[in-house]
Amino acid sequence: xxxxxxxxxxxxxxxxxxxxxxxxxxxxxxxxxxxxxxxxxxxxxxxxxxxxxxxxxxxxxxxxxxxxxxxxxxxxxxxxxxxxxxxxxxxxxxxxxxxxxxxxxxxxxxxxxxxxxxxxxxxxxxxxxxxxxxxxxxxxxxxxxxxxxxxxxxxxxxxxxxxxxxxxxxxxxxxxxxxxxxxxxxxxxxxxxxxxxxxxxxxxxxxxxxxxxxxxxxxxxxxxxxxxxxxxxxxxxxxxxxxxxxxxxxxxxxxxxxxxxx
Ligand SMILES: NC(=O)C1=CN([C@@H]2O[C@H](COP(=O)(O)OP(=O)(O)OC[C@H]3O[C@@H](n4cnc5c(N)ncnc54)[C@H](OP(=O)(O)O)[C@@H]3O)[C@@H](O)[C@H]2O)C=CC1
Ligand SMILES: N[C@@H](C=O)C(=O)O
Numbered sequence: 001x002x003x004x005x006x007x008x009x010x011x012x013x014x015x016x017x018x019x020x021x022x023x024x025x026x027x028x029x030x031x032x033x034x035x036x037x038x039x040x041x042x043x044x045x046x047x048x049x050x051x052x053x054x055x056x057x058x059x060x061x062x063x064x065x066x067x068x069x070x071x072x073x074x075x076x077x078x079x080x081x082x083x084x085x086x087x088x089x090x091x092x093x094x095x096x097x098x099x100x101x102x103x104x105x106x107x108x109x110x111x112x113x114x115x116x117x118x119x120x121x122x123x124x125x126x127x128x129x130x131x132x133x134x135x136x137x138x139x140x141x142x143x144x145x146x147x148x149x150x151x152x153x154x155x156x157x158x159x160x161x162x163x164x165x166x167x168x169x170x171x172x173x174x175x176x177x178x179x180x181x182x183x184x185x186x187x188x189x190x191x192x193x194x195x196x197x198x199x200x201x202x203x204x205x206x207x208x209x210x211x212x213x214x215x216x217x218x219x220x221x222x223x224x225x226x227x228x229x230x231x232x233x234x235x236x237x238x239x240x241x242x243x244x245x246x247x248x249x250x251x252x253x254x255x256x257x258x259x260x261x262x
Contacts, residue, residue, distance in 0.1 A: 005083025005133075006055075008032040008076060010063060010119065013040040015188030016138060017088040019211040024084075025052040032057045032082065034072055035089065063089055063115035064107055073122035083130075085123050087116045087160075088138040094194040097151050105152050112156035117163055120178075124171060131175040136218065137164045141184045141226065157182075161224070168223040177221055181214040184228040 007024045011017035013035035021031055025048040033041045038060040045056035059075060061068035076082060090112045093100055120135050127133025142148050143157030164180030171178055185191075186205045191198040198204055210227050217225025229235060253259075 004028055004030070006030040006032060006079070006081040007084040007086060008034065008059075008072075008079075008082050009086040009088060010034045010072070010115070011089030011138075013037045013044065015190060016183070016186060016207055016211060017086070018044055019207045020086050020088060020136075020214075021048060021056075023211050023215055025054045025056070028052070028054065029084070030055040030081065032059055032075065032079070034059045034061050034063070036060065036062045063119070064110040069115060069118060072119060076119060076123040077126060080126070080130075082123070083127075083132065084134045084136065085119060086136045086138070087119055088136075089115065090138065090156075090190075092150070092153050092190055092194045094196075096149065100152060108152055109156055112153070113159045116160055120163070120167060124167075124176065127176045128171065128174045133175070134177040134179070134218070135164075135167065135171075136179045136181060136214075137161075139164065139180045139182050141182045141228065143182070165223060172223075177218075179214075179218055179222060180224045181217070182224065182226040182229075183210050183214075186210045 007029045009017050009020050009024070009031065012021045012033035017035070021033055021044060025031060031045070031048065031054060033045055033056060035041055038058060041058040041060065045058050048054060048056050059072060061072050063069050063072060076085060091108060093104055093108050116137055120137070123133065123135065137160050139160040140154070140157040142150050142154040143159075143161050146154060148154060161180045161182065164178050168178040184205065185198070185201050185203065186207055187198055188207055191201070205228060213227035214225050217227075224235065226235060
């Protein structure tokens with residue numbers, strides 16, 4: 001990864017992905033923009049070329065479609081100019097678990113989890129060979145909070161955060177920076193797509209502020225960036241508590257409280 005590596009962004013036609021595209025263009029990076037809506041990608045790419053003088057390629061793809069996903073993987077494997085992957089494409093799901101159709105659950109996992117792992121997996125070997133590269137995975141605070149009642153969506157985001165932390169440990173020593181970004185409610189079309197009026201939410205961050213904060217975390221090379229979390233010590237304490245359990249997991253016998261009377 002260099003100061004001017006090309007950045008491939010999934011879900012760049014709207015919301016957080018479009019804001020990443022604008023911010024990276026402003027920093028002078030060439031771009032590859034991926035999403036399903038080609039017309040929107042063309043409008044954005046034309047604007048970014050004009051305003052920032054960068055080169056922008058449009059790659060129309062539905063990352064839940066096997067052939068389209070393979071095409072994005074091929075681009076990530078073969079295009080040596082790409083030094084940063086932003087795994088951002090994602091969606092939410094309306095309703096509670098029992099209301100959600102099996103096909104919608106399958107589709108959400110394909111988009112929010114499978115595509116993220118597949119695209120990271122496609123680019124990682126080339127980054128390892130180069131000894132540099134960055135992967136930004138857009139997760140969510142919902143993945144930390146089953147209490148929010150968004151079980152499948154939250155589970156996909158817990159997957160993304162876990163995957164990012166694991167890849168950071170595995171790939172960090174090989175020169176690759178992996179960042180998980182955990183926004184909370186952010187003003188994008190995602191809410192309308194699941195039938196929620198974003199203006200009814202108690203607190204909503206503007207998308208530009210979210211992405212600027214995420215990039216501040218990127219510049220500091222934070223493994224996990226949580227823009228809405230004001231008290232960073234809370235995340236550190238959470239990690240410390242989790243890590244404190246690890247040495248205790250290797251046991252021959254079950255804990256006292258599980259020993260049956262029989
Ligand atoms: N907004 C929020 O409150 C929060 C969002 N997030 C996460 O941020 C990420 C971006 O969401 P946000 O910007 O809010 O949502 P938007 O709905 O505004 O944008 C989603 C983007 O993903 C693309 N996309 C959706 N499905 C596919 C697909 N099958 N294949 C390729 N691209 C696809 C859309 O483009 P197109 O339709 O053209 O394909 C669009 O560019 C998501 O991962 C989301 O979970 C996390 C926390 C909070
Ligand atoms: N995308 C939002 C919920 O649907 C979030 O992650 O907060």
